[in-house]
Amino acid sequence: MFLLHTNLFTVKMIKSLLLVGAGGALGSIVRYAVSLLFVHFAIGSHWATLLVNVVGSFLIGLLLPVLSNGAYLFAVVGFCGGFTTFSTFSSQALQLFQSGERVTAVAYMALSVVVSILMVLAGMYVAGKLVK
Numbered sequence: 170m171f172l173l174h175t176n177l178f179t180v181k182m183i184k185s186l187l188l189v190g191a192g193g194a195l196g197s198i199v200r201y202a203v204s205l206l207f208v209h210f211a212i213g214s215h216w217a218t219l220l221v222n223v224v225g226s227f228l229i230g231l232l233l234p235v236l237s238n239g240a241y242l243f244a245v246v247g248f249c250g251g252f253t254t255f256s257t258f259s260s261q262a263l264q265l266f267q268s269g270e271r272v273t274a275v276a277y278m279a280l281s282v283v284v285s286i287l288m289v290l291a292g293m294y295v296a297g298k299l300v301k
Contacts, residue, residue, distance in 0.1 A: 185242050192247020196225075200252045215261040215273075218254065219281050225253035226285035230292020235300060 200221050207217035229249050236244060258281055265274035 184239075188239055188242040189247040189250075192243040192249075193251035194247075196248040196251025196253075199248075200254065215265060215277055218257050218261055219277060219284075222253045222255075222258060222281055223284050223288050225249045227288035227292040228252075230289035230294075231296045232292070234293060234296040 203221055204217045232244050262274050262278050
């Protein structure tokens with residue numbers, strides 16, 4: 170019970186943790202569903218990761234300027250954090266290199282980084298237009 174009385178575990182903090190957890194669970198489920206679709210249609214799983222990272226980057230850019238704290242925790246930190254994945258991106262890039270697909274690996278890495286950054290900017294631009 171001592172931990173419940175410390176500043177670490179206030180009601181507000183527990184609510185924040187639950188919002189992030191719920192959003193993260195939902196984002197992870199959606200990411201896995203996208204991967205299953207790509208496997209079903211015989212498209213490489215690295216392209217599914219690229220897609221979710223690019224879409225997630227756009228969502229982050231779109232949502233950052235307009236969300237309140239609770240919605241931010243659920244949607245950006247939770248959902249987008251669970252939906253996008255740098256660790257999967259890294260392991261898939263390495264697998265492509267190890268399998269001799271060096272051109273695909275470099276294209277995959279370049280597209281993932283550059284397009285994701287551009288999508289954050291695009292999302293912020295769209296959000297700016299919608300808020301005005």
